[in-house]
Amino acid sequence: KMTKKIIKLTVRDVRFPTSLEQHGSDAMHTDPDYSVAYVVIETDQGMQGYGLTFTVGRGTEIVVCAVEALSALVVGKSLEEIVSDFRGFYRLLTSDGQMRWIGPEKGVIQLATAAVLNAVWDLWARSEGKDPRKLISCIDFRYITDALTEEEALDILVKAQTGKQQRVDQMLKEGYPAYTTSCAWLGYSDQLLKQLCTDALNDGWTKFKVKVGADLKDDIRRCSLIRQMIGPHNTLMIDANQRWDVGEAITWVTRLAEYKPLWIEEPTSPDDILGHAAISKCHNRVMFKQFLQASALQFVQIDSCRLGSVNENLAVLLMAHKFKVPVCPHAGGVGLCELVQHLILFDYISVSASLDNRMCEFVDHLHQHFRSPVVIQNAHYMPPKDPGYSCEMLESSVQTHQYPQGQVWKKLQ
Amino acid sequence: KMTKKIIKLTVRDVRFPTSLEQHGSDAMHTDPDYSVAYVVIETDQGMQGYGLTFTVGRGTEIVVCAVEALSALVVGKSLEEIVSDFRGFYRLLTSDGQMRWIGPEKGVIQLATAAVLNAVWDLWARSEGKDPRKLISCIDFRYITDALTEEEALDILVKAQTGKQQRVDQMLKEGYPAYTTSCAWLGYSDQLLKQLCTDALNDGWTKFKVKVGADLKDDIRRCSLIRQMIGPHNTLMIDANQRWDVGEAITWVTRLAEYKPLWIEEPTSPDDILGHAAISKCHNRVMFKQFLQASALQFVQIDSCRLGSVNENLAVLLMAHKFKVPVCPHAGGVGLCELVQHLILFDYISVSASLDNRMCEFVDHLHQHFRSPVVIQNAHYMPPKDPGYSCEMLESSVQTHQYPQGQVWKKLQ
Numbered sequence A, B: 001k002m003t004k005k006i007i008k009l010t011v012r013d014v015r016f017p018t019s020l021e022q023h024g025s026d027a028m029h030t031d032p033d034y035s036v037a038y039v040v041i042e043t044d045q046g047m048q049g050y051g052l053t054f055t056v057g058r059g060t061e062i063v064v065c066a067v068e069a070l071s072a073l074v075v076g077k078s079l080e081e082i083v084s085d086f087r088g089f090y091r092l093l094t095s096d097g098q099m100r101w102i103g104p105e106k107g108v109i110q111l112a113t114a115a116v117l118n119a120v121w122d123l124w125a126r127s128e129g130k131d132p133r134k135l136i137s138c139i140d141f142r143y144i145t146d147a148l149t150e151e152e153a154l155d156i157l158v159k160a161q162t163g164k165q166q167r168v169d170q171m172l173k174e175g176y177p178a179y180t181t182s183c184a185w186l187g188y189s190d191q192l193l194k195q196l197c198t199d200a201l202n203d204g205w206t207k208f209k210v211k212v213g214a215d216l217k218d219d220i221r222r223c224s225l226i227r228q229m230i231g232p233h234n235t236l237m238i239d240a241n242q243r244w245d246v247g248e249a250i251t252w253v254t255r256l257a258e259y260k261p262l263w264i265e266e267p268t269s270p271d272d273i274l275g276h277a278a279i280s281k282c283h284n285r286v287m288f289k290q291f292l293q294a295s296a297l298q299f300v301q302i303d304s305c306r307l308g309s310v311n312e313n314l315a316v317l318l319m320a321h322k323f324k325v326p327v328c329p330h331a332g333g334v335g336l337c338e339l340v341q342h343l344i345l346f347d348y349i350s351v352s353a354s355l356d357n358r359m360c361e362f363v364d365h366l367h368q369h370f371r372s373p374v375v376i377q378n379a380h381y382m383p384p385k386d387p388g389y390s391c392e393m394l395e396s397s398v399q400t401h402q403y404p405q406g407q408v409w410k411k412l413q
Helices: A060-071 A079-084 A086-094 A107-125 A132-136 A150-159 A164-174 A190-202 A216-230 A246-259 A285-293 A309-322 A336-352 A395-401 A407-412 B060-071 B079-084 B086-094 B107-125 B132-136 B150-159 B164-174 B190-202 B216-230 B246-259 B285-293 B309-322 B336-352 B395-401 B407-412
Strands: A006-015 A035-043 A048-055 A176-180 A207-211 A235-239 A261-265 A278-280 A297-300 A360-362 A375-377 A380-382 B006-015 B035-043 B048-055 B176-180 B207-211 B235-239 B261-265 B278-280 B297-300 B360-362 B375-377 B380-382
Touching (some): A006 A060, A006 A395, A035 A107, A060 A107, A060 B060, A086 A107, A086 A309, A107 A309, A150 A309, A150 A336, A176 A336, A216 A246, A285 A297, A285 A309, B048 B060, B048 B107, B060 B107, B079 B107, B107 B309, B150 B309, B164 B336, B176 B336, B216 B246, B246 B261, B309 B336, B336 B380
Parallel strands (some): B176 B207, B176 B360, B235 B261, B278 B297
Antiparallel strands (some): A006 A035, A035 A048, B035 B048
16 A cells, blocks of 8 residues: 655745736735745655645745745655544644744745645545545634534535535536636726626626725726626626725725625725625634624635635535525635635535525636646536646746746846 | 935844743643744944844744845835834835735734834834824724724823823833733643742732643642632733633633633634633734724733734724723733833823733743843833833844854754
8 A cells, every 4th residue: 555655845936927917906916926835745656746825926935935834744744644634734734833823824824834735635636535524524623613513514514415416417517607807907907808898798707806996986987887898687796805994895885886796805804804794705714703603794705725725615615504605715816716616616516505696706817827727618617627636737837937036037037 | 314224134033942941831832932033124324223023933934034025125215214104114014015915914924024113113212202193103094993093093192191291200110010921831840830939929929820721630730729829819810822612711711710810811713803702912903903892802912023013002002092991911922021011101101091900911031132121120010211122132142042053053953
């Protein structure tokens, strides 16, 4: 039997100069260079696992530094050893007696944890099946037992076994519904917005997200324009990327209400549970727990790279199911679509068994750098067919975009 | 007129091997090596400003990396330029369009922000006076205006001018009341605990904090022992350092209630506002705001190095005053006492004008490494007399403890 001992972990700072064309621009991130801390782990049998976490340029070197600090906890362990007590291994990374001080479970160190664990999940995904009990053993229930116990979680997964094969078949045939954020980045001109909108409608898209929050007059013009383009029956969402104070959010959104947005994304600080009456991307399961307990969100936006990998996302999917709130994942960036499609397919097939009010974000940038890019058909994510967690990048892309020594960055200096 | 242009920023990883003797040990941090990311900024006129943030060993290199990333935003600016729009400068550091992604305002990047801004405050403290209006202009009110507006904040400071000189005189004479955490670290033997307690009582201490949370039987023994040592009329506090789930905290604390603790510190995740019914050390003003709004804490524990320096601590002191909750700062670590004494003296003299239910933590380790260590008399902090923010370290201490090349660490390898 193979031991699959992890003997090496490498991490690289890979950046794409997306700010040059304002891809990804919003009210708070005006010049993002979409980037990743890209992790490759290698076993003594020559198997590799790929993982990443998403960042937007400067500061990626800090996350790389954090991954290097965590690597001592990973190298030397076997995959069997890790997955036989995955909850313990998760806690080893997130609760190291010295490093947890600089978190805990938030910011740089949590992003680094996600990158490392994503690589472990990628490696694991290539081998065996995972039954409900095995999955539950991956979740650290610390701090959430007042909202969801281990027994309740297992019960959810066992119940959802009913009708599973039917849902698998449905997904393979139709895919998972998606919405697009590619048409309306804040820095795009009206002309570009119109062009992209027309193209998207022709490609079958029916749900669109617009970035707002920098200037109210601009927002009115852009929302009005896009509502006109997509007509009254398609779906519009708006995203302020944490730009507003609580009072400001209320005034602003009241003014934009006539364009009938389905949701308001990140109106204010992501830490402000009590100030929210919308949806949010949280940094850990404890924040999601409270947003759910306080009925402070109507849609749960999980993130494959801000939460602690699959382990922590499982906890959030199960809590969302218990609190009856639909999950509509955050995606885009670099590789977030590739990763999160696995989570949302799992949610439909093995947890919620529902598509009501559910859709997964899609952003059409940078997929060409991945070995197994997402497949979109008729505005749906088609299930990935290659083994693993779909975040292996093309080595040529990594080398060209490595910061600061890659060719792309040398040219720009 | 001097321009005081900042031309250089250096940051060093300085660690003390405190885990060897279990100083600082608690239920979550079983082997802390008390450490700092130590920052020195230098102006073209040869003036220096000193700042730091506290960490507990591994991971300090990540904070150092983050300080280096922020340094580009500081070097080249003059002190006048910074303090003439300190709110804007604060936001430049905390809301950089690319780096905020890896926070925002939490974890590694917030600790680094504190280290850098602490150095700026140290430099600024050495020169001019700061009136209420000037202080208000240092605060970023983003995300907290629903709890405290700029006008309300100014009003608080203006009102507190009454009786100010009297309080200054009182502080110079009596100092600010303190409590000690040095007697009862989790890893200390009962014998050492008894010895330290006896010494502390002889030195005039009347308020003691005990670390709990690892093992209930141990906690009962230790709490019983310390309550016996200090008698029924002195004050006892307990600190679980985030060890428990919500339900677990309730059971555990119920069992320890007979020892009459004044407070339970960090019973659960620091992110869990709704799960708290105690006090907490938060990572930013948005978290403190909600703890106050939800009446989820009865004491506010500010931290000079986890919040964004004086700027963000001002916001929290003012909110605490508005919500009528006493401030009892977190201190200890490396340099936290030296820094936080300034904040709590400011709170008494210029904000709350009250000592009711108020005291400042004291831990008796590592003060000898500072140029102007805190002065404790009869369990009170005596106001610092040297100019600046009191965090200049002895250069010899820095060099001996630099990680990994300092002499202390070379010997341990």
